[in-house]
Amino acid sequence: MGPLDLDATYRQYFPLIREKCRRMLRDSEEAQDVAQDTFVRFFRAERLSDEPLARTAWLYRTATRLAIDSLRRRRPEGPAAPEPRAVDLEALLSSRQQLALLARRVPRQELELILLARFDGLTQAESAEVLGLSERTVRRRLGGFEQRLSRLQQEWSR
Amino acid sequence: MTHPSFLKLDRHALGVDVPEVATHLAGCPQCSAHVARILQPAPVPHSLAAAVRPVRSGRSLLGWLLAPAALVAAALLVLLPGTPEVRSKGAPALAVFVRHAEQVSRWDGKTPLSAGDAVRLEVAPSQFPYVTVLQPGAPEAKVLYEGEVQAQGTVLLPPSWTLDGAPGPERLTVVFSHAALSPTQRDQLAEVPRTPHLWTLPLLLPKESPR
Numbered sequence: 001m002g003p004l005d006l007d008a009t010y011r012q013y014f015p016l017i018r019e020k021c022r023r024m025l026r027d028s029e030e031a032q033d034v035a036q037d038t039f040v041r042f043f044r045a046e047r048l049s050d051e052p053l054a055r056t057a058w059l060y061r062t063a064t065r066l067a068i069d070s071l072r073r074r075r076p077e078g079p080a081a082p083e084p085r086a087v088d089l090e091a092l093l094s095s096r097q098q099l100a101l102l103a104r105r106v107p108r109q110e111l112e113l114i115l116l117a118r119f120d121g122l123t124q125a126e127s128a129e130v131l132g133l134s135e136r137t138v139r140r141r142l143g144g145f146e147q148r149l150s151r152l153q154q155e156w157s158r
Numbered sequence: 159m160t161h162p163s164f165l166k167l168d169r170h171a172l173g174v175d176v177p178e179v180a181t182h183l184a185g186c187p188q189c190s191a192h193v194a195r196i197l198q199p200a201p202v203p204h205s206l207a208a209a210v211r212p213v214r215s216g217r218s219l220l221g222w223l224l225a226p227a228a229l230v231a232a233a234l235l236v237l238l239p240g241t242p243e244v245r246s247k248g249a250p251a252l253a254v255f256v257r258h259a260e261q262v263s264r265w266d267g268k269t270p271l272s273a274g275d276a277v278r279l280e281v282a283p284s285q286f287p288y289v290t291v292l293q294p295g296a297p298e299a300k301v302l303y304e305g306e307v308q309a310q311g312t313v314l315l316p317p318s319w320t321l322d323g324a325p326g327p328e329r330l331t332v333v334f335s336h337a338a339l340s341p342t343q344r345d346q347l348a349e350v351p352r353t354p355h356l357w358t359l360p361l362l363l364p365k366e367s368p369r
Contacts, residue, residue, distance in 0.1 A: 006206060006207060006210060007202045007206070010200060010202050010203075010206055011199035011200050011202060012172070012199070013172075014200035015195060015196045015197070015198055015199070015200050016168045016171070016172070016196050018200070019164075019192070019195060019196060020164065020168075023164070036209070037314075039210075040209055040210050041311070043210045044210060052169065052172060052173070052174050053169065053174065055172075056165065056168055056169050056172065056174075057165075060165060065308065066308075069306065069307065069308060069313075072305065072306050073305050073306075073316055119164075120163055120164040120165060121161065121162075121163040121164055121165075122163045122164075122165055123163065126163055126165055126166075130165070
């Protein structure tokens with residue numbers, strides 16, 4: 001694959017990756033970094049030879065996982081890391097800092113599904129396809145997340 | 159109105175035939191705007207080719223703003239694709255990127271670095287999902303970085319460290335583990351550098367003597 005292919009690939013695919021990262025991270029600069037990382041892996045892995053559905057599934061899967069890495073690396077803003085005051089999932093996901101706290105308390109496998117469902121609007125069937133899982137496994141992991149969130153909500157509301 | 163998932167919208171934008179999306183887009187300005195953003199070609203960064211070049215070719219990937227860069231094998235313990243002669247299968251590995259002035263250059267593992275040079279690490283955790291970078295010292299090692307990483311493939315650690323003008327080499331210890339290290343584990347690294355649960359790579363960065 002030559003340089004022309006590289007440029008064309010970037011022009012075509014980078015906007016999709018960038019927008020997905022922005023939805024997940026709520027931070028333009030951080031999203032740009034994660035999107036660049038995703039694109040580099042995409043190109044290096046020569047995923048262009050995949051079928052289009054597999055190609056987009058790979059992009060979604062990889063960008064989601066790299067975004068989780070980035071969320072977990074986020075340092076608290078300010079001198080102290082406050083415990084979440086909002087115990088509602090929507091509120092947790094809408095705050096950069098609380099999303100980072102959630103990311104550190106929730107296993108990766110569950111968090112992937114939450115990001116795909118809440119930020120990308122994926123159905124369980126679509127999430128299963130993107131992550132290479134059965135729908136039954138998706139349901140089981142989402143059930144595990146609901147229980148975990150309930151425990152966290154109790155902890156944070158004390 | 160129920161919107162299609164972004165996955166469906168993106169697939170449609172890339173030319174995959176998704177009939178219900180085409181119908182939906184005709185009546186949804188919000189989703190149409192998203193597809194328009196996806197179809198807007200992204201400007202290509204100046205050094206994109208250097209960024210995507212495989213690590214084994216000795217060039218950097220990203221992070222340092224797509225600057226021309228190179229890969230460094232750090233001492234003999236550094237193991238990465240492209241140095242198969244020293245790679246132990248399944249062992250964690252790391253590579254060092256050094257930025258001198260505005261150049262990110264290949265370090266041979268021996269050439270002294272200069273005060274002001276910035277160092278950044280790329281690691282191949284090889285199944286260890288946690289990385290800690292320590293600066294050995296008394297009474298205890300200083301934690302320069304710790305965090306979870308993708309256990310597969312390579313990961314460029316976020317921070318960079320600028321070398322000071324103090325005499326003597328810089329020493330770093332990179333520890334791959336299954337979880338965050340406890341203070342006790344950190345204290346015992348010199349005696350127990352490798353177990354089934356952690357793997358230590360010492361890194362010695364020689365510096366030029368100040369004039």
